[in-house]
Amino acid sequence: MVNLIDIVLMGLLLITAFAVVRMRDLFAIVMLFSIYSLVSASFFVNLDAVDVALTEAAVGAGISTVLMLGTLAMTRRYEERRPRHAPLLPLFIVAVTGAALIYGTLDMPHFADPQAPIHQHVAPRYIEQSGTEIGIPNIVASILASYRGFDTLGETAVVFTAGLGVLTLLGRFGRREELSDGRSMYHDMILRVIGKALVPLMLLFALYVQFHGELGPGGGFQAGVVAAAAFILYSIVFGWDRAQKIISPFVLNIMMASGVTLYALVGVGGMLLGGEFLNYNVLGSYPAGGQHLGIFLVELGVGITVAAVMLSIYFDFAARVAVRKMEAR
Amino acid sequence: MSTILGLYNYWIVVLLMMTGFYIVIAHGNLIKKVIGLNIFQTSVIIMYISMGKVRDGAPPILTEGVTLFSNPLPHVLMLTAIVVGVATTALALSLVVRINEAYGSIEEEDIHTQEKSS
Numbered sequence: 001m002v003n004l005i006d007i008v009l010m011g012l013l014l015i016t017a018f019a020v021v022r023m024r025d026l027f028a029i030v031m032l033f034s035i036y037s038l039v040s041a042s043f044f045v046n047l048d049a050v051d052v053a054l055t056e057a058a059v060g061a062g063i064s065t066v067l068m069l070g071t072l073a074m075t076r077r078y079e080e081r082r083p084r085h086a087p088l089l090p091l092f093i094v095a096v097t098g099a100a101l102i103y104g105t106l107d108m109p110h111f112a113d114p115q116a117p118i119h120q121h122v123a124p125r126y127i128e129q130s131g132t133e134i135g136i137p138n139i140v141a142s143i144l145a146s147y148r149g150f151d152t153l154g155e156t157a158v159v160f161t162a163g164l165g166v167l168t169l170l171g172r173f174g175r176r177e178e179l180s181d182g183r184s185m186y187h188d189m190i191l192r193v194i195g196k197a198l199v200p201l202m203l204l205f206a207l208y209v210q211f212h213g214e215l216g217p218g219g220g221f222q223a224g225v226v227a228a229a230a231f232i233l234y235s236i237v238f239g240w241d242r243a244q245k246i247i248s249p250f251v252l253n254i255m256m257a258s259g260v261t262l263y264a265l266v267g268v269g270g271m272l273l274g275g276e277f278l279n280y281n282v283l284g285s286y287p288a289g290g291q292h293l294g295i296f297l298v299e300l301g302v303g304i305t306v307a308a309v310m311l312s313i314y315f316d317f318a319a320r321v322a323v324r325k326m327e328a329r
Numbered sequence: 330m331s332t333i334l335g336l337y338n339y340w341i342v343v344l345l346m347m348t349g350f351y352i353v354i355a356h357g358n359l360i361k362k363v364i365g366l367n368i369f370q371t372s373v374i375i376m377y378i379s380m381g382k383v384r385d386g387a388p389p390i391l392t393e394g395v396t397l398f399s400n401p402l403p404h405v406l407m408l409t410a411i412v413v414g415v416a417t418t419a420l421a422l423s424l425v426v427r428i429n430e431a432y433g434s435i436e437e438e439d440i441h442t443q444e445k446s447s
Contacts (some may be wrong), residue, residue: 110335156334162416
């Protein structure tokens with residue numbers, strides 16, 4: 001059954017990707033890409049990667065679609081030029097590379113083979129020991145926040161840096177007061193009513209994913225993205241100037257930085273109490289208790305930074321669109 | 330038959346990856362290039378998740394009575410990769426917006442012509 005669903009979903013992904021190549025209407029391409037993300041999220045559920053699926057559904061189908069549409073609003077909708085070169089050379093390169101890669105897969109262990117080398121090292125230890133060492137059921141959360149906490153700190157820092165980069169490139173400051181045009185969706189009653197009903201539920205779900213992430217699928221990354229999606233929905237329907245009254249850009253900037261800082265401080269706290277950087281065992285009176293506290297704080301830091309960065313990126317795009325609209329008038 | 334079924338996922342991954350690669354090298358539109366890169370990235374993520382699957386395994390959340398889990402390690406790595414991916418995509422898109430403001434076009438060829446004539 002798993003195999004059958006797998007074959008169908010992979011086929012759908014391939015068809016969607018081919019359609020993206022053929023189309024010239026960028027709006028349709030963005031929509032197709034959103035479908036592509038949703039299909040791959042279902043694929044991840046089928047292969048037991050529930051945490052990954054949650055992230056992909058919120059990120060791929062939600063936020064990156066909104067950002068791409070924002071970019072289209074500021075550029076243009078159609079791919080205007082056909083490529084000057086004949087497609088023969090790129091096709092040749094792609095075919096040769098693909099053939100080499102497929103030749104390479106012949107040595108790969110077969111799909112779902114329990115004897116594959118990947119399942120022989122490291123992972124068995126996590127599966128067998130994390131229950132007693134860390135004391136939380138979600139193995140993915142144990143690895144993410146504790147065993148490989150240093151990686152995750154780096155990745156949170158990358159997200160933070162990307163947020164800073166977008167802020168520098170599109171900056172939302174200075175001209176904010178003059179702009180009030182961002183409420184064009186407000187007159188659509190269906191959107192208004194549904195938006196009002198959905199936003200609190202989404203925020204509640206984000207909190208659930210954040211604080212239940214140790215027991216079930218979830219954690220800081222997913223919660224941050226879901227929370228940001230709720231605010232983005234709010235600001236699409238009710239206008240981004242109103243959304244900025246709830247969370248001002250200043251608060252957002254503080255949040256972006258404070259999440260990463262909280263994460264790093266938990267690590268330093270471990271050092272001060274006599275352990276290594278990001279060793280949570282020493283944070284509590286007994287090791288598993290310390291792990292609980294450490295993972296809770298670290299996931300909270302990740303959630304705050306990810307939510308703030310995603311929202312900040314959206315505001316940067318929205319403000320730019322509004323500025324261009326005003327200049328055009 | 331078992332070879333085809335066993336390697337099916339990896340072959341589709343290669344095809345997806347090459348589709349993304351083709352879009353990046355053959356198309357001049359910058360937004361389309363970004364989407365091509367994203368397809369390329371998703372194919373890598375799908376490959377890792379496929380490798381992590383164990384036959385009859387359960388999602389890696391400790392539950393009583395379950396002993397066989399899929400491999401949680403690729404899940405962790407790919408989860409963070411997705412979030413980092415959207416952050417870098419946003420960075421790429423904002424570069425596209427600035428390029429469009431500077432050159433009035435997001436077609437690679439137009440930008441090249443303008444660069445040459447200036």
